[in-house]
Amino acid sequence: MLQASPRYTPAVTLELRNVGKSYDDGLSFAVEDVSFSAEQGELVVLVGESGCGKTTTLKTINRLIELTAGHVLIDGSDIADREAVDLRRSIGYVFQGIGLFPHLSITRNVGIIPKLLGWEEERISRRVSELLELVRLDPEEYGSRMPARLSGGQRQRVGFARALAAAPSLMLLDEPFGALDPITRDGLRTEFRQIQKELDLTAVLVTHDMSEALLMGDRIIVMREGRVAGQGSPREILRNPGDPYVARLMESPTRQAEELAAMVDNDRAQL
Amino acid sequence: MSNLANRFAELPDLLAGHLLLSVSALVIGIVISVPLGIAATRHPRLRGPALAFAGLIQTVPSMALLALMVPLLGGLIGFVPAFIALTLYSMLPVLRNTVTGILEIDPAMTEAARGVGMTDRQSLLWVELPLAAPIIIAGIRTATVWVVGMATLSTPVGAPSLGNYIFLGLQTRNSVAVLFGCFFAAALAIVLDQLIRLMEHAARLRSPRLAWAAGIGLMVILIGGLLPAATRLLPRPATSEASAIQAAAREGVSQPSLAGQDLTVGSKGFTEQYILADLLSLELEAAGATVRQRPNMGSTILFDALRSNTVDVSVDYSGTIWAAIMKRPEPIDRTEMLIEVAAFLKDEYGVIALGRLGFENAYALAMNRDRAVALGARGISDLSPFSHRLTLGGDPEFFGRLEWSRVREIYGLESMRTRGMDSTFMYGAVRDHEVDVITAYSTDGRIAAFDLVVLDDPKQAFPPYDAVLLLSPEAARNQQLVGTLLPLVNSVTNDMMRSANKAVDIDGLSVERAATELRRRIGGRGLEGR
Numbered sequence: 001m002l003q004a005s006p007r008y009t010p011a012v013t014l015e016l017r018n019v020g021k022s023y024d025d026g027l028s029f030a031v032e033d034v035s036f037s038a039e040q041g042e043l044v045v046l047v048g049e050s051g052c053g054k055t056t057t058l059k060t061i062n063r064l065i066e067l068t069a070g071h072v073l074i075d076g077s078d079i080a081d082r083e084a085v086d087l088r089r090s091i092g093y094v095f096q097g098i099g100l101f102p103h104l105s106i107t108r109n110v111g112i113i114p115k116l117l118g119w120e121e122e123r124i125s126r127r128v129s130e131l132l133e134l135v136r137l138d139p140e141e142y143g144s145r146m147p148a149r150l151s152g153g154q155r156q157r158v159g160f161a162r163a164l165a166a167a168p169s170l171m172l173l174d175e176p177f178g179a180l181d182p183i184t185r186d187g188l189r190t191e192f193r194q195i196q197k198e199l200d201l202t203a204v205l206v207t208h209d210m211s212e213a214l215l216m217g218d219r220i221i222v223m224r225e226g227r228v229a230g231q232g233s234p235r236e237i238l239r240n241p242g243d244p245y246v247a248r249l250m251e252s253p254t255r256q257a258e259e260l261a262a263m264v265d266n267d268r269a270q271l
Numbered sequence: 272m273s274n275l276a277n278r279f280a281e282l283p284d285l286l287a288g289h290l291l292l293s294v295s296a297l298v299i300g301i302v303i304s305v306p307l308g309i310a311a312t313r314h315p316r317l318r319g320p321a322l323a324f325a326g327l328i329q330t331v332p333s334m335a336l337l338a339l340m341v342p343l344l345g346g347l348i349g350f351v352p353a354f355i356a357l358t359l360y361s362m363l364p365v366l367r368n369t370v371t372g373i374l375e376i377d378p379a380m381t382e383a384a385r386g387v388g389m390t391d392r393q394s395l396l397w398v399e400l401p402l403a404a405p406i407i408i409a410g411i412r413t414a415t416v417w418v419v420g421m422a423t424l425s426t427p428v429g430a431p432s433l434g435n436y437i438f439l440g441l442q443t444r445n446s447v448a449v450l451f452g453c454f455f456a457a458a459l460a461i462v463l464d465q466l467i468r469l470m471e472h473a474a475r476l477r478s479p480r481l482a483w484a485a486g487i488g489l490m491v492i493l494i495g496g497l498l499p500a501a502t503r504l505l506p507r508p509a510t511s512e513a514s515a516i517q518a519a520a521r522e523g524v525s526q527p528s529l530a531g532q533d534l535t536v537g538s539k540g541f542t543e544q545y546i547l548a549d550l551l552s553l554e555l556e557a558a559g560a561t562v563r564q565r566p567n568m569g570s571t572i573l574f575d576a577l578r579s580n581t582v583d584v585s586v587d588y589s590g591t592i593w594a595a596i597m598k599r600p601e602p603i604d605r606t607e608m609l610i611e612v613a614a615f616l617k618d619e620y621g622v623i624a625l626g627r628l629g630f631e632n633a634y635a636l637a638m639n640r641d642r643a644v645a646l647g648a649r650g651i652s653d654l655s656p657f658s659h660r661l662t663l664g665g666d667p668e669f670f671g672r673l674e675w676s677r678v679r680e681i682y683g684l685e686s687m688r689t690r691g692m693d694s695t696f697m698y699g700a701v702r703d704h705e706v707d708v709i710t711a712y713s714t715d716g717r718i719a720a721f722d723l724v725v726l727d728d729p730k731q732a733f734p735p736y737d738a739v740l741l742l743s744p745e746a747a748r749n750q751q752l753v754g755t756l757l758p759l760v761n762s763v764t765n766d767m768m769r770s771a772n773k774a775v776d777i778d779g780l781s782v783e784r785a786a787t788e789l790r791r792r793i794g795g796r797g798l799e800g801r
Binding site for chain 2: 062064085086087088089090093095096097099100101102103112113116162
C-alpha cells in the first residue's frame, strides 16, 4: 500500500507546557495550565465534554488560536518563533465537519497544501493520486468529482488525504469521525490507525467519545473545564482513574464492554 | 411609418451612447465596489460608513442625482456627469452583496482555509471570493438592470441615450417614440442581465464552451453597439471642398461656410425648443457643418453648458434669463430688458445674444373657457376672490421662479394651490377640469385648439419673454457661424411659431417636418434660400 509514498520526514515529539488561553485579558481562562507531551509516532487523544477546551487546546498547536500563556514545542523548539502560515502548512489538519472546499474538485482539495507550497503541477497530481489510493479512493473515478457528490465516509477519507498531502510529521484531528455512521466510523478508525502507525506519524486527536479515546489512543488526556483532569495510557486510566470525574467517564465504556463480554460468553456457553 | 423610420435612423447613435454610458459606469462601479466591499469585511469600522454612504446615494432620486452632478462639476454637461451619477448609483447593490456574500460564508470554510496554511490574501482569492461569487454576481445583475434603466434619465443632462426617445416622445405626444425608447432600453437591460447570468452559469459548471458563448455575446453587443460612436471618434479626412472654400475666403469672397466644423445645438425639453433646435441644425448643416444636438436639458443646465462652451448655440427667453439667471424680480420694458440681458450675458459670461428670433413666448395664465365664464374671469385679478378654491397646474420650474411669487403677490393669489406637472400635460389637464388654471406658454398651439382663455395681465406682472439666439463665448468668435445664423434674427413671428408648435402637438407632425416647414416659411419671408 505504501511502496509509492515519498519518504516522510521523521516523526516529531510534541510538548505543551502550561498552555493557557484567555479571551478577556486574563480574567478567565478557556484553557488553563494544560501540559502533556506526545512521543514520536504516538497518538494522543484529547477527550472531554463539549466546552471543556479540548478543541481550543488542539488549535493552539497550529496557531489557529494564539495561546496567551505557556509554550508549545515541536521537537524542542517553540512554535511561537515560526511563521504561522508555514507552521500550518507543515502540520496535517483534519477538520471537524471535514472542511473540504465545496467549489474545488477532490483532486484540487487534496492538492491544496502542495499548491500553497509551490510544488509543480505534475508533482502535485502524482502525489494526489498516491494519496487517494492510500485512502482507498480510485483517483480516476473520484478525482474530478466535487465534494457534494461523495458520501460522508468518502469525504472524510479525502479529508485525511488532504491532511497528509505535504507529508507532515504531525497530524491534528478535530472530531474526525463525529459525523459518520457507526460502521463507516469503525472501518475508518482502523484504517487511520494503520496509516498513522505505518507512517510513524505523531498525532493529536480530539473526541468527546470515551470509547473512541480508549480504543485509539496511545495516551489519553481527559479535560474538564479547561484543565487536564487526568492522563495516561488507556490501561492506566482504566485501572486507576484517580480523579472522580475521570472515574465517572470510564463507567459507561467499562459497563458496555462488560455487557458485551457477557453476551459473547453466553453465546459460547449455548454452543 | 416615417415616424418609425426616423426613430430607427437615430437608433445606432443613441444605443451607442446608452451602452457606452451604462457599461462604463457599471465597470467602474464594480471596480470600486468589490474591493471596497472586501475592505469592509476586513475592517468592520469601514463597513458601516461605506454601506451608509452607498445607501444614502440610493435614497437620492435618480433624476435629482443626475441633475445635481451638473452644478457640482461646474456646469459640465454630457457624458461625465451622467457617468459619475450612474457609477455612484451602481455601487450599492454590488457593495452590499460583496459584503454580505463574504460575511455569510460558513466560518468553518475560512477556518479550513487558514488551517491548511493560506495567507489572508490566498483565503480571499481561493476560497472566499469563489464562494461569495454567486451573491456578488447577483448584485452586479441588479446594478446592471438599474443602471441601464436609469441611463434613460441622462438625456436632460445632455448625455445622449435611449432616453432621448422617451423625453422627446412625452413632450411631443409621440407614443411611438416613447415605446421605442422603452423597448430598446428594456431589451438592452434584459440582454446584458442574461449574458451575465450565462457567465455565472459557465463559471459554476466550469464550462469553457458556455463561457465563450457568453463572452462572444457580450463582445458582439459591445462592438456592435459602440461602433457608431467609435467611427465618429476617428479623425475626419480634410475634404478638398473645405480647402477650396478656405481658399475662396482668402480671396475675399465672403461666403459664410462652416464646412468641416462640428457644432452643438442645445435645447430645453419642450416642443418649441425641439423645433428651434432642428431649425438651427438645418441652417448650420446647410452651411456645411456637422451638427450634434443635446436636447431636453433643464434651463440652468443648458445655460451652464452654453457658457462653458459645451453647447455652441441655443435659444433662450429674455424673461427666463432675467429672472432665473440675473435674479431680477421686477420686470421692465421689453426692449430695455433685451438690452440689459445682452449686456449682462456678455459682461458676466462672454455669452453673446445674437438677437431676438422675432417671437415672444411668454408665460400666461390660461383657463378653460367655461370655467372662466362661470367665474367671470377675464384678467388675473378676477381670480383673487376665488383663489383658495383654485388649483394652478404648471411646470415645476415655474413655481420656483421669482415671477411666480411676484404674480402671486401682485394679484393676491397666495392661497391658490399649485400642482406641478410636465408642461405637455397641463393643457389637457385644464381642458378636462383637472386643474382650474395653468401657466401656459403663449406660443403653444393648444391654447387655440383647446379653446382656452388667456387671462389679461394689466399690471404686467409677467416679464416679457422674447426668444433670443444665444452663442457660447467660443462660438461668438466664429465669424462664419455668426454669419450663418444672423439671417435668423427677427425671422420668426408669433404666428409662425404657434403654428409650428401646433403642427407637432395637435396634428402629430414630426418635429423634423415642422422644422423644415418653418424654415421654408422663413425663406418665403425673404431670407435667402440656400
